[in-house]
Amino acid sequence: MYLIGLTGGIASGKSTVARRLVEHGAVHIDADDLARRVVEPGKPAFDAIVAEFGQGVVGHDGRLDRPKLGELVFGDDAARARLNAIVHPAVRELSRKLIERAEAEDPDAVVVYDVPLLVEASVDHPFDLIVVTNAPRRTQVERLVEERGFDPIQAEARVDAQVDNTARLAIADVVIDTDGSMAHTMSQTDALWQRIRQERARA
Numbered sequence: 296m297y298l299i300g301l302t303g304g305i306a307s308g309k310s311t312v313a314r315r316l317v318e319h320g321a322v323h324i325d326a327d328d329l330a331r332r333v334v335e336p337g338k339p340a341f342d343a344i345v346a347e348f349g350q351g352v353v354g355h356d357g358r359l360d361r362p363k364l365g366e367l368v369f370g371d372d373a374a375r376a377r378l379n380a381i382v383h384p385a386v387r388e389l390s391r392k393l394i395e396r397a398e399a400e401d402p403d404a405v406v407v408y409d410v411p412l413l414v415e416a417s418v419d420h421p422f423d424l425i426v427v428t429n430a431p432r433r434t435q436v437e438r439l440v441e442e443r444g445f446d447p448i449q450a451e452a453r454v455d456a457q458v459d460n461t462a463r464l465a466i467a468d469v470v471i472d473t474d475g476s477m478a479h480t481m482s483q484t485d486a487l488w489q490r491i492r493q494e495r496a497r498a
């Protein structure tokens with residue numbers, strides 16, 4: 296198995312790169328999806344979050360009220376740290392199981408673990424390659440406003456709340472520049488896939 300850690304800031308093109316790698320045959324594991332799964336009602340992380348933050352974070356449907364929880368932790372480093380201390384270990388454990396399952400099903404699989412908080416969450420899976428999607432702050436903000444409907448102030452706050460690009464680039468084996476055209480991003484991703492195939496052929 297060949298394990299890729301794919302990370303990058305919000306609106307930096309991770310999903311686009313992940314989709315392209317899947318088109319080439321990679322198995323995709325999405326940390327954001329796992330983070331939703333581990334806090335489903337009845338899961339230990341759900342109970343821990345309610346115990347930590349109160350019943351006010353539970354919606355009428357019995358699930359976490361994610362916007363409400365977001366309001367509580369956004370801009371409050373201590374609260375966000377408490378939330379992360381509950382969610383991150385649960386996501387790490389689930390991702391480990393899914394990676395092991397992918398390898399068991401196909402020992403030659405290329406697995407892309409798409410994890411926005413790879414730096415912040417200290418994700419320590421044995422990656423063969425760490426890929427970082429990179430776009431300037433202004434581009435990230437523009438995309439959040441134009442493509443996701445964020446208010447500009449809100450968009451800037453979201454970008455600034457994440458670790459800056461310098462920390463991500465410091466751990467990168469490969470950087471994909473997503474500030475240009477879609478074709479430019481795709482061509483870099485295709486070249487990455489060719490590199491992986493060549494490395495595996497030599498192994």
